[in-house]
Amino acid sequence: MKKISILGSTGSIGTQTLDVVSTHKDEFQVEGLTAGTNIDLLIQQVHEYKPRKVSVATKELADRIKLQIPATTQVYYGEDGLVEIAAGTDAEMVVTAVMGSVGLRSTLAAIEAGKHIGLANKEPLVTAGHLVTSLAKNRGVQLLPIDSEHSAIFQCMNGERRNDVAGITITASGGSFRNLSRDELVNVTVEDALKHPNWSMGAKITIDSATMVNKGLEVIEAHWLFDMPYNQINVLLHPESIIHSYVEFCDSSIIAQLGNPDMRVPIQYALTYPERWKSPTQRLSLTEAGSLHFKEMDYDRFPCLRLAFECGRMGGTATTAFNAANEVAVARFLNREISFLHIEEVIQRVLDQHVNLASPDLGAIEECDLHTRKLALRL
């Protein structure tokens, strides 16, 4: 019986993780769950999976949920609550599935507590990759990728010698507006931006896919997860999202991981690694898929990806500023305060003013994050 906790259990990844748990009922014990504000769903999850501890965003919500769940379930709230669920249970693995860099302290706390990480929440790696990876190395903790591209690369590199890797290619669907020119982006709506062509995901990552910021975050995520220099990380447009990424080796061989776009597969692999268990996911038929298409990335069409590479190469707090600016800008777009194209404008203007701090500690990262958020709200 594997004991796990899920940070962000009411979200897209969190609920799919619980699907996987339900598929293998006798194999998992849920120690902790966390929600932000969706306490109705969390209450259902508490009754079904009986976690020892839960956390929600605010004290008010914590007081409300206490009236509707068994007294045996301890209730926490806020960032401290995330940390408590991350580190304060008997879980041997924590699935990090909250949205944004709010997951940084709880990710670090889980690692500090020696818990392996099923890593979906990519923003903590983007904002503080050196802290997350060095702590994981020091504590002997595995960072098992859930993000589909990084799960693919992880699977392709299994059993291979690191020095034989010539490079990795992260595939990109192109997002909701992949068939639009930049001129046609001027008046696009939130509703249109939320229509990802292949995946059903949370709102923020869906917008990030449309701006290509998601792929930029994934480039930085891959740099840290696989200790991969940026000049060995490529991005390729692949509209079908069937090849989830691939690795090229020194002998020119390419190993790729394919499958239907279903996050339960990478989630399950992170939970069961190094084993593979059966999955209810529909099997991929290449004859049905027919042709697969690929196109060189157009960095003029998607300038945010170029910015991400520049920030990654710069290191220090540049990626912290990039991530925080994007989180604020996407939230403003989703609140209909700014246009879609203004998202990249906010990021660019933040970076134009950013004074980079090399190898920052946690305090400096959190200070940069907060300062950037205040600035991005005004741009």
Ligand SMILES: NC(=O)C1=CN([C@@H]2O[C@H](COP(=O)(O)OP(=O)(O)OC[C@H]3O[C@@H](n4cnc5c(N)ncnc54)[C@H](OP(=O)(O)O)[C@@H]3O)[C@@H](O)[C@H]2O)C=CC1
């Ligand atoms: N969805 C996907 O297919 C993929 C997602 N990822 C990554 O996984 C992470 C989660 O994504 P996704 O599941 O789509 O996101 P969702 O928005 O669907 O879910 C986010 C989760 O985090 C919780 N949450 C949000 N804000 C806070 C907060 N301030 N404090 C505490 N909890 C909070 C939400 O709670 P509530 O809803 O109750 O408010 C929810 O449980 C992201 O980093 C994303 O980039 C990576 C690859 C694929």
Ligand SMILES: CC(=O)[C@@H](O)[C@H](O)COP(=O)(O)O
């Ligand atoms: C499912 C997943 O991993 C997402 O990150 C998805 O890959 C987004 O797809 P694109 O960013 O390629 O549109």
Ligand SMILES: [Mn+2]
């Ligand atoms: Mn991804």
